[in-house]
Amino acid sequence: MIELLAPALLAGLAVALVAGPMGAFVVWRRMAFFGDTLAHGALLGAALALALDVNLYLAVVVICLAIAAALVGLQQQRQIAGDTLLGIVAHTTLALGVIALSLQKTVQVDLMAYLFGDLLAVNWRDVAALWGGAAVILALLAWQWRALLSITVNEELARVEGIAVTRTRMLLMLLLALLIAGAIRTVGVLLITSLLVIPAAGARRLSRTPEQMALIASAIGLLAVNLGLTLSWYADTPVGPSIVVAAAALFVATLLRSPRS
């Protein structure tokens, strides 16, 4: 069992570890829907990677950044509200991605694997790539932590205090795109947001400082991956959804504790 599950477990843990602090930023900055839109767009990246025969992770990162830039540009106009815009972009890119994947003639594409992830299909090369990516994201987060947190608390104060607000915001987008690229094969585009948001939301009630919240979110995510894989193994349920259900169960458990505000 362990030999079979080891790559899946390690891949899931890498994603959950990074999803802790990244999810905290998504929650603090109310970017859940934004992240979801990028994740939907990632499917288009996957289709492009197949069509052009380029690296999957690279294609997804590029597409996510392009969508992020387009969204920032589109949000300058005021006629269409932000959430409407996100809804349009999310589902248009998802639809385009599904069509593009269905047009692939050369390879048989497992659409479900992209939508809901297929953790059991990851190989050791994926595991290495995921942990490499996780190390990069965590290092950048640690290095720019004060700047990232400063612009989250108050952008104007941060700017006056000499923090490069625009650059820091772009870094956050890049990190989110990297995470989504890593998550597409493991939890799938439809479930990425849940792995970002649920552990962070659960951590909120248990923490007094931003750092605590990020760490506890990681811990909840890691636990959810373990529980989800176990559930999937014994009950033969799909892996991605099992992990999300486990995370949700942990979130509900945190509600039983009194808040520390």
Next chain:
Amino acid sequence: MTAPLVTVEEVALSLGGHPVLEDVSLTLEPGRITTLIGPNGAGKSTLARLILGLMQPDRGRIRRRTGLRVGYMPQRLSVDESLPLTVDRFLWLGAPGRTRTRREALARTGVAHLRQRPVRQLSGGELQRVLLARALLRQPDLLVLDEPAQGVDVAGQDALYGLLNEVRDQRGCGILLISHDLHLVMARTDQVVCLHHHVCCSGTPEAVSRDPSYQRLFGLPGPATNLAVYTHDHDHDHGLSGGVSGDVSSDVSSDGHGDHEHHHHGDHHD
């Protein structure tokens, strides 16, 4: 004479199609407390934000001394409920350093006991004191404080102005203050700029409080009566020429300055 910290030259700005600032010029010097006064919506916060570089003027120029370190206390600040943040972590964001320096800064603003409390749970006045502590922790050359005294209790307000004077003397930093409390402004600051989209008048507190445009803007006898004890002149006539007639010997002031030559050193822009 050291170089000015900031020079604002003939700045104009419109927001949402309405002119908010027109032909505004002023200079912020080190070691001087400059106060912006003016009615709600006069453009005080907007001018402060221009000076901070948070907005750009439509016309005119704002020059900041190179390497200027700024401490800023915004008029409002709210922390999202989803973000757990203690006062200590909040201060760390502005000035990472030893815990001891944060504890000392909080003690100076009288809220040392709040260090481990969540920012969201602070009362209005407590939050103001924490914001001031963060601004001070920056070791600023220029402090920009947008209505620092709002919600601060009476004893605290007096202490606040005392602290600002102390900071100015110790660090020699310049302070730009926005305030509605004319009483304290006139008593405890060095230069007053009376703003109503344009600079109505500016100069020493004595000069401004005598200025007809100031008196028009704030309405006599209203605030001026309360100010009498600081401004010596409640029973003078105020000719539109700007001269002050009346018997100086009837001055109710007890501060013994008697320096009436201060009159109208201020610039008139209207």
